[in-house]
Amino acid sequence: MEFIASILMSGISLGGQYALIAIGYTMVYGILRLINFAHGDVFMVAGMVLIYMVASVPWYISIPLAIIATILLGFVIERAAYLPLRSAPRMSVMISAIGVSYLLQNLMTYITAGQPMYYPDIPFLSDTVPVFGTETQWAKLITPVIVIVLIVALTQLINHTKIGMAMRAVSKDFETSRLMGIKINKVISVTFIIGSALAAVGSVLYFTNFSVIVPTSGALPGLRAFVAAVFGGIGSVPGAVVGAFVIGICESIIRGTSFATFSDAFTFALLIIILVVKPTGLFGEKITDKV
DSSP: OHHHHHHHHHHHHHHHHHHHHHHHHHHHHHHHOOOTTTTTHHHHHHHHHHHHHHHHHHHHHHHHHHHHHHHHHHHIIIIIIIITTSSSSSSHHHHHHHHHHHHHHHHHHHHTTTEEOOOOOOOOTEEEEEEEEEEEEEEHHHHHHHHHHHHHHHHHHHHHHHHHHHHHHHHHHHHHHHTOOHHHHHHHHHHHHHHHHHHHHHHHHHHHHSSSEEEOOOOOOOOHHHHHHHHOTOOOHHHHHHHHHHHHHHHHHHTTTTTTGGGGHHHHHHHHHHHOOOOTTTTTOOOOOOO
């Protein structure tokens, strides 16, 4: 019973953290039809920034500052790497995204001299509490709550605000929305800002459990979150969340068995199966290109 409870709590927590990253992927794809391959590295940079912030100011100031810095990074990436390519072929934008990913990794390698960085202990989040006879960090317990609150807030923003209406319109028909006077660049910037903010919150929760950060630490979580977005139906926020929890729970279950070595293989095997059986994912809608 204790083992099962520990596995489920870890899986739900991990799924929630993946969900916060996956939402960034799915929102950007929903509007730009772009896979932002740099998103996992933005997540990594958020963790690195907090490490340096905590060395100078208290943690309760460092966390908001790190989130703001990550938001600015997401905004700058969109303006510098994607805005100039708005009318370029989709492949050019994808290559730009891959370039930004490697740029962030190499920049962090230069700053840290390639040395592993240790995430600070954050009061309360790093503390442990006994649950079903096993010691569990508070970060694992509150992750699902934080995810639910943020998803509800995001849903309200998308469904009940002017910018949310614009985002829904652009995701349905990019060109018609532009002709109707919607400020496309503003909508896209807001999308990147929201995705970066959620990735920053996810990094605080994730690196509290996995405390060592290297410049490639965002690669695997980013890829798993991408698989979660595809599994749920990329472009669908609820689909990304459901997919992330499925990936997180399955990964934790596999890691708790003798097949732990294959936890990453399972994630990508699942991606292949989904693409073969249902390419649009669980909640994705089939898109017909107009001639």
